[in-house]
Amino acid sequence: MGSATATHGALSAPSPRAQALLAQVQAFMAAEVLPVEARFRQQLREAAPGHAPPLLAELKAKARALGLWNLFLPGSHGAGLTNLEYAPLAEAMGRVEWASEVFNCSAPDTGNMEVLSLYGTPEQQARWLQPLLDGEIRSAFSMTEPAVASSDATNIQCSITRDGDHYVIHGRKWYSSGAMNAACQLLIVMGKTAPDHPDRHRQQSMILVPRDTPGVTIVRDMQAFGYDHAPGGHPEIVFDNVRVPAANLLLGEGRGFEVAQGRLGPGRIHHCMRLIGCAQRALELMCQRANSRIAFGKPLGEMGSVREDIARSHCEITQARLLTLAAADKMDREGNKAARDLIAAAKIVVPQMAATVIDRAIQIHGAAGVSQDTFLAEAYVYARFIRIGDGPDQVHLAALGKQLLKEFA
Incomplete structure (x- = not known):
C-alpha cells in the first residue's frame, strides 16, 4: 500500500476546453473586474444593508453571456470540468475576493449547490437548485453554534424534531455565511434529530429552511476582524419553533x-x-x-x-x-x-x-x-x-x- 499522501503519476493535462475557459476567465478578470474594484467598494458602501452593488449584477450578466458560469460544478448541472481543471480558474477568480460570485462560483452557494445536486430530491432540486444555478437567489449554510465547540460537530445542540408531517427546529447559530444577503432565500441547517443515538455521528441531520419561515430571526451580523463581508455577512440566527415540511430533510434522518x-x-x-x-x-x-x-x-x-x-x-x-x-x-x-x-x-x-x-x-x-x-x-x-x-x-x-x-x- 502506498503512502496516504502519495500521488500516482503526473497530473493530467487540462483539456483544450478547460484551457480556453481559463484564458477567458483571466481576460475577464483583467478587463472587467480588476479595473472596477474601487467602484465596487463605493457602491457597496452606498447600497442598502444586504443588497449587492448594481455593478455585480452587470458583471454577472456579462460573464453568463460568455458561458463563464457554474464552472465549479462537475456533471450535468455545471460546466463539466474536473476539480483539477477548475483549480486554475478558481485561482484566477481568487485574485479579487468577491469575483467568484461574478461567475456564480462563490461560497457558500457552491457548497449548497453541490449538496442539492448530490443529495437533493427532484422536488428539492427544482425548488432550490435550479434558481441557485441560475443566480436568481442566494443561500446560506447554518452549522456553527456560539454555545458549543462546533469544530467537533457532534457537539451541535440545535434540535430538529419530527411532528407529524413537519420538523420543528430550535437552536441558535452564528457565522451562517450568506444569510444577510437580501437575495438569500434558503438556509441549510444542521441539527440533531436523534440526540440519544448511541452512534454520535448518526445523531445529526440537515434540513432545508426557507429564510422567511416564521421563527427564523437574525439577531446580528458577525464581523471578522471588523469586516462584515457585506452583502452576505455571517449572522447570528435564532431558530424558535421553526416548522418546515418533513420533505425538506436532506437524504434522511441521521445522515447529516x-x-x-x-x-x-x-x-x-x-x-x-x-x-x-x-x-x-x-x-x-x-x-x-x-x-x-x-x-x-x-x-x-x-x-x-x-x-x-x-x-x-x-x-x-x-x-x-x-x-x-x-x-x-x-x-x-x-x-x-x-x-x-x-x-x-x-x-x-x-x-x-x-x-x-x-x-x-x-x-x-x-x-x-x-x-x-x-x-x-x-x-x-x-x-x-x-x-x-x-x-x-x-x-x-x-x-x-x-x-x-x-x-x-
Missing part, C-alpha cells in the same frame, strides 16, 4: 455527517484554490512595490531581506499550488473520500501560506498595506479566517495524523 462531508471536501479545496490566487496577487504587488519604492537611497528590492521574502513567498505559493492540484487530481481519480488526506493537507497548508505571504506584502507596503488603498488587508482577513472556517487547522492536523498512524501502524 454524510451530507456535511460531501459538502465540505470540495468547499475546502475551493477555498484553497482561491487563496492561492490571493497570495499570488500579493506576491506580484510585493514585487511592484519593491521595485518602485525608494528607502534609504535605494529601491526596497535591493535590500536582502526583501528579496528573501519575495523568494520564500514564490516557493511557498508554488508548493501550496502543487499540493492543491494533487488533491484535486486525487478527488477526480478516486473520489472525495479517498482524497481526504490531501484535502486535509491542503487545508492545513494553504491558508497559513496565504496569510504569511500577504503579511509580508503588507509589511513591504507599510501603512498603505493596512489601508483601504490595496486589497491586502481584506485578503489577510480572508486567509486568517479560513484557518478556522470549514474546520480549524487542529481538526485537520488531528484527522490527517490519525489516518497516517493507522496506515503505517
Whole structure:
C-alpha cells in the first residue's frame, strides 16, 4: 500500500476546453473586474444593508453571456470540468475576493449547490437548485453554534424534531455565511434529530429552511476582524419553533455527517484554490512595490531581506499550488473520500501560506498595506479566517495524523 499522501503519476493535462475557459476567465478578470474594484467598494458602501452593488449584477450578466458560469460544478448541472481543471480558474477568480460570485462560483452557494445536486430530491432540486444555478437567489449554510465547540460537530445542540408531517427546529447559530444577503432565500441547517443515538455521528441531520419561515430571526451580523463581508455577512440566527415540511430533510434522518462531508471536501479545496490566487496577487504587488519604492537611497528590492521574502513567498505559493492540484487530481481519480488526506493537507497548508505571504506584502507596503488603498488587508482577513472556517487547522492536523498512524501502524 502506498503512502496516504502519495500521488500516482503526473497530473493530467487540462483539456483544450478547460484551457480556453481559463484564458477567458483571466481576460475577464483583467478587463472587467480588476479595473472596477474601487467602484465596487463605493457602491457597496452606498447600497442598502444586504443588497449587492448594481455593478455585480452587470458583471454577472456579462460573464453568463460568455458561458463563464457554474464552472465549479462537475456533471450535468455545471460546466463539466474536473476539480483539477477548475483549480486554475478558481485561482484566477481568487485574485479579487468577491469575483467568484461574478461567475456564480462563490461560497457558500457552491457548497449548497453541490449538496442539492448530490443529495437533493427532484422536488428539492427544482425548488432550490435550479434558481441557485441560475443566480436568481442566494443561500446560506447554518452549522456553527456560539454555545458549543462546533469544530467537533457532534457537539451541535440545535434540535430538529419530527411532528407529524413537519420538523420543528430550535437552536441558535452564528457565522451562517450568506444569510444577510437580501437575495438569500434558503438556509441549510444542521441539527440533531436523534440526540440519544448511541452512534454520535448518526445523531445529526440537515434540513432545508426557507429564510422567511416564521421563527427564523437574525439577531446580528458577525464581523471578522471588523469586516462584515457585506452583502452576505455571517449572522447570528435564532431558530424558535421553526416548522418546515418533513420533505425538506436532506437524504434522511441521521445522515447529516454524510451530507456535511460531501459538502465540505470540495468547499475546502475551493477555498484553497482561491487563496492561492490571493497570495499570488500579493506576491506580484510585493514585487511592484519593491521595485518602485525608494528607502534609504535605494529601491526596497535591493535590500536582502526583501528579496528573501519575495523568494520564500514564490516557493511557498508554488508548493501550496502543487499540493492543491494533487488533491484535486486525487478527488477526480478516486473520489472525495479517498482524497481526504490531501484535502486535509491542503487545508492545513494553504491558508497559513496565504496569510504569511500577504503579511509580508503588507509589511513591504507599510501603512498603505493596512489601508483601504490595496486589497491586502481584506485578503489577510480572508486567509486568517479560513484557518478556522470549514474546520480549524487542529481538526485537520488531528484527522490527517490519525489516518497516517493507522496506515503505517
